[in-house]
Amino acid sequence: MFVDQVKIYIKAGNGGNGAVSFRREKYIPNGGPDGGDGGKGGDIIFEVDPGLNTLLDFRHKKHFKAPAGQDGSGAKCYGKNGTDIVLRVPPGTLIREAETGKIMADMSQVGERTVLLQGGRGGKGNAHYATATMQAPRYAQRGQEGKGYWVILELKTIAHVGLIGFPNVGKSTILSMVSNAKPKIADYHFTTLSPNLGVVDNQYGGGFVIADIPGLIEGAHQGVGLGHDFLRHIERTRLLIHVVDSSGIEGRDPIEDIEKINYELKAYSETLGERPQIIVANKIDLPEAKENIQRLKNKYEPLGIPVFPVSAATGEGLRELLFYTGERLKEIKKDPIVFEAEYEEEYEQWKEEEAYSVEKVEEGLYEISGYSIEKVLGYTNLEAEKGFVFFQKFLKDQGIIEELEKLGIQEGDTVRIYDLEFEYYQ
Secondary structure, eight states: OOOOEEEEEEEOOOOOOOOOOBOOBTTBTTOOBOOOOOOOOOOEEEEEOTTOOOOGGGTTOOEEEOOOOOOOBTTTBOOOOOOOEEEEEOTTEEEEETTTOOEEEEEOSTTOEEEEEOOOOOOOOGGGGOOSSOSSOOOBOOOOOOOEEEEEEEEOOOOSEEEEOSTTSSHHHHHHHHSSOOOOOOSSTTOOOSOEEEEEOTTTTSOEEEEEOOOOOTTGGGTOTTHHHHHGGGTTOSEEEEEEETTOTTSOOHHHHHHHHHHHHHHHOHHHHTSOEEEEEEOTTSTTHHHHHHHHHHHHGGGTOOEEEOOTTTOTTHHHHHHHHHHHHHHSOOSOOOOOOOOOOOOOOOOGGGOBEEEEEETTEEEEEOHHHHHHHHHOOTTSHHHHHHHHHHHHHTTHHHHHHHTTOOTTOEEEETTEEEEOOO
16 A cells, blocks of 8 residues: 555654662761763654655654653763664655655665654753752753654655646656656546656666656645645646647647646645646547647747657657756756755753752652752842742742652641751642
8 A cells, every 4th residue: 555644653762770779788877979961762753764665653653752761860870872763664755744844854865864842851860969068959850851742754756857747638647658667557537646756767867766656636725636736746846748649539628738747736835836847748549639739839849848749559669758857957957856854853951950840748848959059059149028929930940849849748838948948839
């Protein structure tokens, strides 16, 4: 089954917490702090696998969460880092942040490897916070939380040339005649429901990859039919081969068909609408084609768009078409079309000041300590109303009030901060 778009949830691992521990050995009753650091959380990594051509692996499993880092322990033992999760995707996979639609990464190069989400940093143990005035710190740094996102994986086929046109104009037959591809072919509309890739031999002025894009219809740029699903697969192509039925036996006018498809391309993407084209007038083996071929040449060749009469059924004209296509590709910029990242992950700076400890000493008594608490107390005048309000806001912003509530603090209970005591009120 061909799957070219999925929505999944990815989350980096949380960092492990730093440890609060003290050295305890015989004959050393008052050993110093020896709490180790927490381990780093696992990363979310995307890697291009050239052996894949679909996003089928993500069809049923939607959640990918990297393991957290282990907490630190005594004797300055560091916690183990969380294991990274590597998600393998086919070449040409675009990763978008689901809420904004912004591009996070374009996985277009074989072997490319991108760390999309970094695991949270491990917190520092209390061994880092010993000072001359605070020789037995009873606090450590919490691990940083790993970030998580819903993302959309969108496969945009990587090919040099895209075969486009209305349904049942002979695109799949042409692909089968000029390459090693074996697409499904039948005499009815929408035979092709997913892109088919074929490699054209280099005897035709240089080898290239050609993609048969399922038939477009009016309103494709608005998602009518499978419009968006089809259009995304020609965004990376450097050249478009526009196939029309020159016989008009189904009551369609080839010039009107070309104009309608070109409108859909431009409405979907201004850049795509300006992509170089070659017009292929197919089914010249039918007598009704002669007049339309001349009309096509008169209309488009003065605009610099060549028209090649071919018969996919007999192979007539295909050799000339492929030689020209190979030579035309040499003139077009060869750099692969890569979509620039629009979404930049902002990682918060992880500061030592975030280390603190909240403890329930006994019923009705709670104690707060920490490096950040000491620092704020040093420059805050708690006797002034503004200073006290500022300190309360600091405790709330740091999550300390939330920690007290989790421990079960009630109104009227006492909160001790070093040599200061306060009554707690909501």
